Amino acid sequence: MSRLKLGVIGAGAWGRNHVRTAAGLAEGELAAVCDTDATRREQVCRQYPGVHVTADVADLLGRVEAVVIAAPAATHARLALQCVEAGKPCLVEKPFALSTRDAEAVARAGVERRVPVLAGHLLVFHPAVERLRALVQGGELGRIYYLYGLRVNLGQIRADENALWSFGPHDVSVALYLLGEAPVRVAAHGKSYLQRQVEDVVFLTMEFASGVLAHVQLSWLDPHKERKTTVVGAKKMVVFDDMEAREKLRIYDKGVERPPEYGSYGEALSIREGDIFIPKIPNVEPLAAELSHFVRVARGAEPPRAGADDGVRVVRVLEAASRSLATGGAPVDL
Template sequence: MPSASLPKIAVVGCGYWGTNHARTFAELGALAAVSDRNPERAEALAARHGVAAVAVEDVLADPEIDGVVLALPPHHHADQAVAVLEAGKHLLVEKPIALSVSDARRVVDAAEGTGLVAITGHVLRFHPAFEALEAMVASGELGAVRYIHSHRVGLGKFHAENDALWDIAPHDLSLILALTGETPVKVRGEGSAVMNRLSDFAHLHLEFPGGIRSHVFTSRLNPYRERRLTVIGSKAMAVFDDVAPWDQKLALYRHKLWETEDGWQSEMVDPNYVPLPDGLPLSRECAHFLECIAHGATPRTPVADGLAVIEILSQGTVRHD
């Protein structure tokens, strides 16, 4: 049962990610209810955590529910997010928050001026390795950032309505936008549909007004897993590798580069691994949501961030007939 001192949260959508949210909010003492269009699935999850399984209409009508987490198929997110906000509930909506720019704007518009917390589930923004990387960039430890590239590849999951770009790239786009603090002025996308009409491989190439360039490579048809974000600076380079062991997830490379009459020369050095505090990204994200509701903290990943990602995805989308 939820703690009396914490906001009460309902999780709508009891699939894989909704189950993770329900478990996490239960561990934090804030889970009050779960909901799913499959009543048996909702009841099983509710029984696991000792809370109620209720219809989504009852979640929205319940004055005891403070906030709602939406972990639904993405094509349902926008309508349900607007309904949550119109019901006066705080909102955490999983990525992508919509499948079109117009729908994402509806969510942002619904949140504006309400005083409600409305955040996007960009969970990797709360990873201790990314937070440390973000601090290194902000402090100038890497020098001027020149290039950022990400590789997020693996085998599966195949979704009927989402290709590799829309399903996978939001993770890294959120990180890249946070590091640059800018909106790209140019976006170019390339995709390959191998198994069916939806792209299984996708590249995005981004150019930012301050001169930073970036690319994102995603694949759900790859024989190995890679979850790597690399930042190239004028003084040093850093790699956030989420597949690496915890003590090696953030590597700092101080390679030496210099220019001579014969051109650029380089000397490679071993990486320094940055010590990281413990903490699961989802637990930190959920705790942040509760903090924003209870104490008015500024959301780190507002739904406007979700809209910014959707705008980039829309510009980079490659259609396949």
């Protein structure tokens, strides 16, 4: 089978990773790159001499079979609609759109034109997240009580989006993917310290109908670089630490038990301290897995793991969280 001709729109700090990955893909071929910035275009021309480089999206669309959109967030919905209109499957970087309305318009257009649209929820392609999901969905952790995520570091400070929209799509998409449900209520607190009205730090809480509580701490103004998710279940607890080079997942056989004969007496609760198990996680680069999957979806060979509907669900949470932020943290029902 011939390699699928891929195009990348936006070859900036993150987009260049898509460019590099697409160029090295077995199932796909980097056919064209579009960027409105002349310096960026020159860089791509120098590094990838055989690739068509343009400032014109329509020019790119005429030369490729599927498109990765890695331009700034404000352009996502418009560019995705343009791709769908041209009949080209597209993978839209996070955040999928900047409003639920725009996200729904993209999802609807994809369904109407039968063009696959993917949400760039990279972490659902992380092998440790896949394993974590199997643990959650397979019941090994028991009933899930709560989970929390930490996504903090120093920089990159953005002016066009706050920490919620910049980092939040990762943790929100992971929470929804792990739990297989969307929250019914969210609340978010945040503060803008470095720039006016761009929150550098956001504390987001999500409540799910199943009773699960999820909390996410997001900041680009923090001394530590942390990428961590902790899931606490009735039987076991798991920590996914993406800053660990090898031992990314730790499964703690720990919990609190109440022997049936003691019923409701708090003093009868007993702490169980069992083994810590570190599973071997395959060494797969999530971005390469995401793009390979995108090629298969574009060919109709498999359904999207993170489709436009998932993009809409995550944007809905972020939009509700923004409303909560604006009111100083008041809960918002979804």
